[in-house]
Amino acid sequence: MRVVSLVPSLTEAVAVSAPGILVGATDWCSHPADLAVARVGGTKNPRIEKILALTPDLVIANEEENREPDLAALRAAGVEVLLTEVRDVPQALSELTRVLDACGVTARPRWLDRAERAWSSPPAPERRTTAVVPIWRRPWMVLGRDTFAGDVLARLGVDHLYAGHQDRYPRLPLDELRAASPEVVVLPDEPYRFTAEDGPEAFPGLPCALVSGRHLTWYGPSLAEAPRVLAEALRAAHR
Structure with missing residues (x-):
C-alpha cells in the first residue's frame, strides 16, 4: 500500500x-x-x-x-x-x-492503548484556571470555540476564555486579551513559535505557561504523553 x-x-x-x-x-x-x-x-x-x-x-x-x-x-x-x-x-x-x-x-499499536489510558485519567489539577491561548502573534489569534486544543486543556483543568466565541480562531486586539483577565496565558511553540520573552512583553504580570505545540495540538503518538507533559508545564507557570 x-x-x-x-x-x-x-x-x-x-x-x-x-x-x-x-x-x-x-x-x-x-x-x-x-x-x-x-x-x-x-x-x-x-x-x-x-x-x-x-x-x-x-x-x-x-x-x-x-x-x-x-x-x-x-x-x-x-x-x-x-x-x-x-x-x-x-x-x-x-x-x-x-x-x-x-x-x-x-x-x-501500543501507543494508542497508552494514549487511551492516559486520557481516561489525566492528572487532576489543584483547581480550575482560566486562560487565553494565543496561537499567532501578527495579528493576535487565540483559541475560540470547538477546538481540539481547547478540549485538551479543559480536560487538564484549564478553561480558555474564548471557548464561546463565534469563531474557532478569533483575531483579537492585545488590549482585549489583557482585559479578559485570564489567570494564565498558555503559549504553545507552534504554529507560532512563542518564547519566554513573548509572555512578559505582551502580558506583563500574568503567569505564562510555555507548552509544546505538538502535545497541545497533535493527535497521534504524542497523545500518550501529552497529559503529563502539559500538566507539568501548567503547574510550572504558577510557581
Missing part, C-alpha cells in the same frame, strides 16, 4: 504504526525525525502533481488542516482521500483508529 499524509500528526501515527507504507508527507511533517519520504509541499498548498506522481492508494487529510479544492483535485484524479475531523480527544482516538484501519494496520 502507498499512502501520502497531509497532516503532520497523522503522518507520525502512520509512520510508527505501519513502517514503509508512507511515500509522501508535507514539509511540516517533522515526526518521526528520521522520516524519509517525498515532500509534497505545505498542508495548505500541497503540490498536487507531485502527489499524483507518487501514485498513492490513499491520501490522508483533515478538514481543518487541508483545503477542500486540493482534496477535490485529488479525488478528480481518481485518488482515494480519507478526510478526518478532530475536535476533541475522544474523536481524535476514534479517527486515529479509522486511519490506521484504512492503512491496513491489523495489530492495535
Whole structure:
C-alpha cells in the first residue's frame, strides 16, 4: 500500500504504526525525525502533481488542516482521500483508529492503548484556571470555540476564555486579551513559535505557561504523553 499524509500528526501515527507504507508527507511533517519520504509541499498548498506522481492508494487529510479544492483535485484524479475531523480527544482516538484501519494496520499499536489510558485519567489539577491561548502573534489569534486544543486543556483543568466565541480562531486586539483577565496565558511553540520573552512583553504580570505545540495540538503518538507533559508545564507557570 502507498499512502501520502497531509497532516503532520497523522503522518507520525502512520509512520510508527505501519513502517514503509508512507511515500509522501508535507514539509511540516517533522515526526518521526528520521522520516524519509517525498515532500509534497505545505498542508495548505500541497503540490498536487507531485502527489499524483507518487501514485498513492490513499491520501490522508483533515478538514481543518487541508483545503477542500486540493482534496477535490485529488479525488478528480481518481485518488482515494480519507478526510478526518478532530475536535476533541475522544474523536481524535476514534479517527486515529479509522486511519490506521484504512492503512491496513491489523495489530492495535501500543501507543494508542497508552494514549487511551492516559486520557481516561489525566492528572487532576489543584483547581480550575482560566486562560487565553494565543496561537499567532501578527495579528493576535487565540483559541475560540470547538477546538481540539481547547478540549485538551479543559480536560487538564484549564478553561480558555474564548471557548464561546463565534469563531474557532478569533483575531483579537492585545488590549482585549489583557482585559479578559485570564489567570494564565498558555503559549504553545507552534504554529507560532512563542518564547519566554513573548509572555512578559505582551502580558506583563500574568503567569505564562510555555507548552509544546505538538502535545497541545497533535493527535497521534504524542497523545500518550501529552497529559503529563502539559500538566507539568501548567503547574510550572504558577510557581
